Amino acid sequence: MKYLWYCKIRTYATYRLYGISPYSIVLVCIDRLYRTSKYSSLRDIATPRIARKIVITIIPIFLFYFHILFQYNIIYSICHPLIFSYYHFLSYLLLVFYCLLPPILMSIFSSWTLILLHRHRQKQEKKLSIKNNLTI
DSSP states (O other): OOOHHHHHHHHHHHHHHHHHHHHHHHEEEHHHHHOOOOOOHHHHSSHHHHHHHHHGHHHHHHTTTTTTHHHHEETTEEEESSTTHHHHHHHHIIIIIIHHHHHHOOOOOOOOHHHHHHHHHHHHHHHHHHHHHHHH
């Protein structure tokens, strides 16, 4: 590798894109939760206009990986971190924010959505049974 700027930008873009993907799925889980809420104020949040605003939450992910731009350098024509201990730091960072946190958040919001859907279905069935009892 010849160019330092290419080394830094490529590494930054790689980590940034890997970091965005699980959190976009978390945002979808939150959107589904809002759409199944019994409160109209929460259902109104799940609109395309608000979805565009939620995309702004991606900006902190861009900033979160900004340290990579300062930690990578070309050593013997290979793009490496300046300090070897940075590998450990980056490993723990990825473990928590890429492997652990997104699945936990997805599980919480998806479970909550399923609970709300189950309650909604029970209410619908109850209304239907009352209506059927009245017509008989």
